Amino acid sequence: MVDADQTFVIVGGGLAGAKAAETLRAEGFTGRVILICDERDHPYERPPLSKGYLLGKEERDSVFVHEPAWYARNDIELHLGQTVDAVDRAAKTVRFGDDGTLVHYDKLLLATGAEPRRLDIPGTDLAGVHHLRRLAHAERLKGVLAALGRDNGHLVIAGAGWIGLEVAAAAREYGAEVTVVEHGPTPLHGVLGPELGQVFAELHREHGVRFHFGVRLTEIVGQDGMVLAARTDDGEEHPAHDVLAAIGAAPRTGLAEAAGLTLADRAHGGGIAVDGRLRTSDPDIYAAGDVAAFHHPLFDTRLRVEHWANALNGGPAAARAMLGRDLTYDRMPYFFSDQYDLGMEYSGWAPPGTYDQVVIRGDAGKRQFIAFWVKEGRVLAGMNVNVWDVTEPIQALIRSGTPVDTEALANPHVPLETLTP
Template structure:
């Protein structure tokens, strides 16, 4: 029998390989990754590994010896460029090919490029891969040792804020340049986005809102700053571009697999088993658009838990398990002394909706009509709930621990939860 082939070097592939062996599959398994590393996970790349606070092996969910001990072949530095579902064959950039019995596409996503002058200057970075992290970490640590350094982060999403927090922790001057009225406004709305803005401002980060970078400035082929539309110059020795990511669907496109529309988040269309439009090809992680029984629409989620849960689920499905994927989206962040866990889903809004503690918030796209807070925003110890018609759609715990399972129960219950019950959540 031909091997099961896992295409991608991220957490989804690692979890799929691990699950295949845990479930007793003793056939051949091959992992194909374009990177020179064993499969790894990405959250540390913008946090402790970036700051030099963790050893490099923190990113590997399975150590390098695991694959040999479990008879899993890893083809590193191998780029898959073709997939023929009818022939059950993968082809590679070096001209080689590999037959498979079942194939998992877990090719992840790539940073969205910024089409402005100056992105080719020395000192301009994207952060997606382990090699990206190695390069940027060395630059930040060198600047920290010298006691000087200025970083401008273009983008006010999770990556941008985590990089800024890491840079400030190392003692660099940091500026975040964002399009939104508040950082993370499209994800969290106005009040919770303001919470993160306040956190960064208090730690000395300059947060510039409602603007774009129009040019990266330089001299002698090195970055010297960022220009804004009104002519303002932000001085910088280091620039990190973090303006989002796009799913790596190229392999699915050449194979003729069904894709989701941009309005639904893009990605490879899969069913509840994570099978694509060809029954022997599956997709998991950032690249997969998965129907959600809880939200009544497909979701494509670019977070650690989706890759972990998705890789596990796809492996079981490749072995014949037909159970539908029903995990709720979950993600977390650590910035300075703030730790946050978020579970559930609401669609992106415009970041201007009012939040709560009292009156009704404005409905945002795909969304919610209220944000109810239990605990203290001022102390940054709280649980926030995104609510639609009294039903909890998502919840976020900030510096309040072991609450995710309780929030999940409220989401899955589908019941209308009285406001006073939510407001008293942290005291219960």
């Protein structure tokens, strides 16, 4: 029974943590809500960091989940710039802050997110080497891109994933020269496969981005603390004034591991293993957002989803589960991206090796189409590119799990809604 005497602690001040706190109050919880964030900024959303805010099209204040006064108004005890260094499951306490403050919890939510993977090569200590995960990173990178554009400078990006490509697009809009180094054969290969990865390669080449595929960075060369070039394992040397490491993110599981919670295996993306109610191996501890690895009933596998929608929906779901609500978290993986004049949305899960064909509806050459990843006639995932208001029928096709006529699927004149049983 939840009552005013209980204390719910949330570790992690990103979107998942902030939305969980909001949901607890919206659902009528009157006990203590303590939100502990290791950043000094109020909780914010991350997509603008590589999109609108980085491009200077959105103001800094637009990234925050709530206005600063919201937390006090809703009696959320917000601790900014505080790191939690221990969870004592037996005593049901967390320890945080410079003075080792101990606070008791009745329920605990771990929304610790992920952190950028680091390049393990010489030269990463140079001043011009960057990551993009936090607001402070975006603020710094924004100034860097503007300076590169003004001075005709060169940016080398390690990694052709979503962050790498979005920053490449932003850098080109500022006027910087851009080279992307990627060990895979195409951009976004692990997500979209070669068929659709090539669409993004062509998009960026048209805007002047140079790609170097099938290689890895081996060294960042500098002088007097500044970047001069980046070398790859095929012996090439690429001129660079700055380097962005965009080689993925690792779930921040250290706190959970030290507390003895069960972790997911690396084959499923790592993270904290949770059940359908986002509950960890400890029934009083939950996890949500980038760090949580949940078994998705539709795809019959454990997934760890690092995108905005998972934090937006996972935080509230965990909050309701902490309140004793009966639920199963089975939100469809969903993400979006904006690069130059291309906008896209992706729903589902279909990494290379899980599908047997890609069906295109529309004109991929004009970058106005929907792509479907299909196995034995069943739609596993769909991506709409510069085609809008189709997410619901795409997700309905995926959820139906029944074979569809691929000719009808490819025909723009056949409404998608008619293909769902």
